[in-house]
Amino acid sequence: MRLQEGTGLWEHRGKVAVVGWGQSHIDRRWDGVTLDRSCGGLTKEACLKAIADAGLSLDDIDGLITSPETRAEQTWAPRPYFDPPYDTEDGLTYASAEWIERELGLKNIQYRVSDAPYIGPMMGQAAQAVGDGRCETALVWYPMVNLAGRYGHNNPANNSEEAPGPSAFTLPWGYQSGAMFNNLVIFQQYCKKYGTSHDGLADLCLNLRRNGLMTPWSYYALHEPYQLTREDYLNGRVIEEPLVIYDCDRPVNTCAAFIFTTAERAKDLRQKPIYVLNHAQTGGRGRSTMSTLEEHQEAVASLARRMWEGSGLGPDDVDVFNPYDGYLTFTQQFLEGFQWHGVKLGEAHDFYADDIRVEGPHPFMSSGGNNGTGRTRACLFSDSLEQLRGTAGPRQVTVRAETALAGCNTPDSNGFIMFSKSPD
Amino acid sequence: MSTIPGLERPGPVPNDLTGPFWDACNERRLVLQNCTVCQRMHYPPTQRCDQCGSADNFEWKEVEGKGHIDVYMVIRDSRIRGFRSAQPINFAVITLDEDPGINFLSNLPGTPPGEVPVGAPVELIFEETSTGQLVHEWRVVT
Known part of the structure; x- marks a missing residue:
């Protein structure tokens, strides 16, 4: 984790590259029957696609990195397991390094990580592992799991009469998750301070869906291929007023995989290398029960300072920007904190109302984000790679695309990574 | 139960850190951790003062x-x-x-x-x- 300011350029700047990416099929939920579409099945699909995309063989992979944070929110048990290899949770609600090593028949693995955090910090961890020489070529994957039932309603913590640990100070008042609740509190503080309102998010929402529909593999392109209207957004089903359903990225069942390797190894591979110039993370909480707007603004300002310091770049150097939009209510913190396209504190909603289409001068979140593609989280990174490769198809931005900054999750807990077509 | 119709709040589970806080609630008193060196209050309860880093100078202060x-x-x-x-x-x-x-x-x-x-x-x-x-x-x- 790179959490401290004042550490200078990242020691592996330009010496690590991403050379492969694979995205599995995407469904709203696993049907509980089709094993190729289970977590394990989709993970195998994504990993094999990423390896093929890089032009590598299975024997070239010597590092495996993944996260168990698949958002399943429940176990498959007590439902009956299946024949091997789907006879445990490993393969159904997560897919460990050991599971993939075994199922793909990988023979040269020397570095295994199955407990990485969520994808934001995990991408930085992968870059660091390759840079540090823990492995030469890392296969990195991030499944998202969605089983039957209303999301969150089967989570045991939400059905208990007790609130243990830190939840004792939040759960008795109906607080559900930091990403949803604390960030909505801060959004309300933002609106109060800068004189704006929830309606100011409509243009972002509509553009994300538009970009998502231009992403061939996305949930919406495959399963609900129609654009939202402003009226849809403004009249969306209220979840926690003022938050509506269209502010919430939709849980899906899918997996994405990436290949990280050394710049040296990347030279003669199939894809033009996309170099890593830096990675930085944020972890912490505010002083009291609810972090405040000012605390989150400072957290992102610090993240930005560390990103500029480690990459040698500045706000004007970032061409493609894909921060997290898991709830639309916090995305403006990243836009304003990194000052992308000169956006200052309190200006995000006016920026959204300007031209943020991919064809326009300010193609914010060309990925379509998680609201446009479904909650893969990986779309933020894969779109960044595609934009720099020039393979984003109808989503390809028309402005310069030499560098890309991507990351997630929230302003107080995240990991960001800076990509570049050039190692210099 | 709650005075809000239909509400069934999950019950806090006290532990070594938070026990005095919840005990005070049961006595209908609100007490917060206060660092006697920094005169800084903390809520929710924490292991260390976020200002001086000390774990040794906390008192429970009724507000x-x-x-x-x-x-x-x-x-x-x-x-x-x-x-x-x-x-x-x-x-x-x-x-x-x-x-x-x-x-x-x-x-x-x-x-x-x-x-x-x-x-x-x-x-x-x-x-x-x-x-x-x-x-x-x-x-x-x-």
Whole structure:
């Protein structure tokens, strides 16, 4: 984790590259029957696609990195397991390094990580592992799991009469998750301070869906291929007023995989290398029960300072920007904190109302984000790679695309990574 | 139980760190950790002072129980079982008058959902949870 300011350029700047990416099929939920579409099945699909995309063989992979944070929110048990290899949770609600090593028949693995955090910090961890020489070529994957039932309603913590640990100070008042609740509190503080309102998010929402529909593999392109209207957004089903359903990225069942390797190894591979110039993370909480707007603004300002310091770049150097939009209510913190396209504190909603289409001068979140593609989280990174490769198809931005900054999750807990077509 | 119809709050489970806080709630008192060196209050309870880093200078300090409503939202589709029968229900952030850097959650018993007077003063009350443990709550001062 790179959490401290004042550490200078990242020691592996330009010496690590991403050379492969694979995205599995995407469904709203696993049907509980089709094993190729289970977590394990989709993970195998994504990993094999990423390896093929890089032009590598299975024997070239010597590092495996993944996260168990698949958002399943429940176990498959007590439902009956299946024949091997789907006879445990490993393969159904997560897919460990050991599971993939075994199922793909990988023979040269020397570095295994199955407990990485969520994808934001995990991408930085992968870059660091390759840079540090823990492995030469890392296969990195991030499944998202969605089983039957209303999301969150089967989570045991939400059905208990007790609130243990830190939840004792939040759960008795109906607080559900930091990403949803604390960030909505801060959004309300933002609106109060800068004189704006929830309606100011409509243009972002509509553009994300538009970009998502231009992403061939996305949930919406495959399963609900129609654009939202402003009226849809403004009249969306209220979840926690003022938050509506269209502010919430939709849980899906899918997996994405990436290949990280050394710049040296990347030279003669199939894809033009996309170099890593830096990675930085944020972890912490505010002083009291609810972090405040000012605390989150400072957290992102610090993240930005560390990103500029480690990459040698500045706000004007970032061409493609894909921060997290898991709830639309916090995305403006990243836009304003990194000052992308000169956006200052309190200006995000006016920026959204300007031209943020991919064809326009300010193609914010060309990925379509998680609201446009479904909650893969990986779309933020894969779109960044595609934009720099020039393979984003109808989503390809028309402005310069030499560098890309991507990351997630929230302003107080995240990991960001800076990509570049050039190692210099 | 709660004075809000249909609400079944999950009951806090005290531990070594938080036991004195919850014991005080059961006595209808609100006490906060106070670092006697920094004179800085902490809520929720923490292992170390976030200012001086010491774990050795905490005392439990009773506070007056007056605050103001900062912002609010309305829960309409809760994932938490005990809240589903109480929807819609307010969810407000209360700042403590003695130290506005300290904030609390509140469902504002007595205030109709969505009719929250932002900026209004509130006073401390206590409500019962599913386990019988009392929790601190806040009511708009009329």
